[in-house]
Amino acid sequence: TRYSSNPCFVLVSHAVAGTVAFVSQIPFQVMEAEGFKDQGNAFYVKKDYSEAFNYYTKAIDACPKNASYYGNRAATLMMLCRFREALVDSQRAVRLDDCFMKGHLREGKCHLSLGNAMAASRCFQKVLELEPSNSQAQQEVVLEYERMAELDFEKRDFRKVVYSMDKALGLASTCHRFKILKAECLALLGRYLEAQSVASDILRMDSTNGDALYVRGLCLYYEDCIDKAVQFFVQALRMAPDHEKSRLACRNAKALKAKKEEGNKVFKNSNFEAAYRLYSEALAIDPNNIKTNAKLYCNRGTVGAKLNKPDQAIEDCTSAIKLDDTYIKAYLRRAQCYMDIEQYEEAVRDYEKVYQTEKTKEHKHLLKTAQLELKKSKRKDYYKVLGVGKNATEDEIKKAYRKRALMHHPDRHSAATPEVQKEEEKKFKEMGEAFTVLSDPKKKTRYDCGHDLEEDSNNMGGQHLQVPGHFWGEWP
Known part of the structure; x- marks a missing residue:
């Protein structure tokens, strides 16, 4: 019965009658593998991990379908800091037996050592699915969430810290340290009511908790209630004189x-x-x-x-x-x-x-x-057309018009190319429009107020295109 669960022994029940040599060979392999395993265990206890590795390998060679042999060799490889090889053996073990908790635990630890936190967490969660009360897996999961939170806090990724602390508190619901870290990050995320709620719960149980007093002060400080915040920081320092965060926050406030x-x-x-x-x-x-x-x-x-x-x-x-x-x-x-x-x-x-x-x-x-x-x-800027400011006087408008009219009058460009003549004529007409509006106080007022002047222009019969007065005669 010792070998009834050993995969090497299961083959015996399928042996054909009369093949005595073959049948007797299988139990011998099982016994030999168990012997190698026992010797490996002895060397493991003596911390001779190299010899332990050799004997566990012999056990695997004798019986390659036994999950525990791979698990033992993985443990030895971990002691030798050969984590990648240990990971391979752990994964082989759980593939052979998905309910092999030690295999999942060791795989998780290998992932941690190799820096793969998420994979490690999945392994530990698998153990807890198999055995919810497994304290070792719980501890490993909590420690991993704590480690992730510390790294994310350094990166100022406070949302991830809150997530990790929520997960950790699911397994260690009374841990004030986790609650405080969560509350501090909630405050840093601007979720002040949630942060104050967590801190207040702790203070109801322990009114002298310097960390909780600090978080309360931090919330007030970030809500621009600086005087009240300072009171909490001072109180936190009275309860915990070495509370560096409270000292710094108080100084900053x-x-x-x-x-x-x-x-x-x-x-x-x-x-x-x-x-x-x-x-x-x-x-x-x-x-x-x-x-x-x-x-x-x-x-x-x-x-x-x-x-x-x-x-x-x-x-x-x-x-x-x-x-x-x-x-x-x-x-x-x-x-x-x-x-x-x-x-x-x-x-x-x-x-x-x-x-x-x-x-x-x-x-x-x-x-x-x-x-x-x-x-x-968005309409035509008559002030810019004449080159004057919006506060220009009537005289300034007249002078600007006269100067520019001389510059752009068609007669002055009669010898120019057709393109230049067309452009100068356009500018001259624009000046006429601008002067017609800006020289008339009522029209200027309406223009300055932003009223639609197009309708007025259309009703003027084109008069606004004319040069006021006679160009070569009297000037305005």
Whole structure:
């Protein structure tokens, strides 16, 4: 009965009667293989892994269908740090016997040693399917999730850390260390309510837990409640004076508040260069503080606008929006900058976003104004045609018209090529249109307000194409 489960012995039951020599040979091979295995075990106990390997190999040669022999040799190869060979033997073992738990365990450990964490996890999960209470597999799985979490934390891949800790807590539900790491990463992901819930659960059981106090403070700090956050960091340091994360967070929180307040103060005093420098210094303190940094970027954008650096201001407002896409003030500031540099389509887009979020009369007015400026920007710019600014006086408009009319009058280009004559005539007509509108106060007002002037032009019978006065006579 010793060999009833041995694959080498099963062949005996199928032997044909009368083949005594063959039948007697099979049990001998089994016995020989078992003897080699026993000798291998003895050398393994003595830590003579090379000899153990040799005898386990002899056992396999004698009986190559026995899963445990491959499992034993895999264990020996692992002790010899020959993990790739050990992995091959472990995989052979579980292919022969899918319920061979030691084989799955060893395969998992080999995968770990070779850096294949996901494959290792699958092996350990297989063991737990076969035997849910297998403590060794549970421990290996938990340790692997912990190791993965540490690596992902270093990479700042906090979502993966939360995933690993959830898996680990499924097997070690009371582990405060795992809960704290999960809560910290939830805070770093901006999931403050979830993080506070985990930390509060721990504090209900242990009100002196410095890690949990730190996480509570971290959530408040990232929600821009800096004074309250500092209180939790200080309390955490009282409970655990060596809590380095609380010390660093407390220092950052105080520095951030001080720099921001100093920047606000000099801004109110119109010292914009100093304000820009202080906001920049504040932004360098903690890149993880999304909400506070969004405000700092927006503040710096306001300073940039005051310094007449619209592109820089737009860039800062965009940075604020990337950190907090619900930050209305940043959209409004950026939209105004776009208006200042006549990028009306971008301004309209920002004002539309604002109005969709907060449908106030003020926001509606800003949107309508931007839409009007966009409409005006797409028609012919009569001010540019005459080369004057939008605030030009009547005299400046007349002088500009006279100068350009002399330059582009068809009579002046009578000897030019047909192409040049056509182009100069076109410019001359445009100047006539521009002067007709801008020299008439009512038409100019309607033009400046963005009203449709095409209809008026069509009803003028082409008069706006004429040169006011007589070209070679009196000038306006």
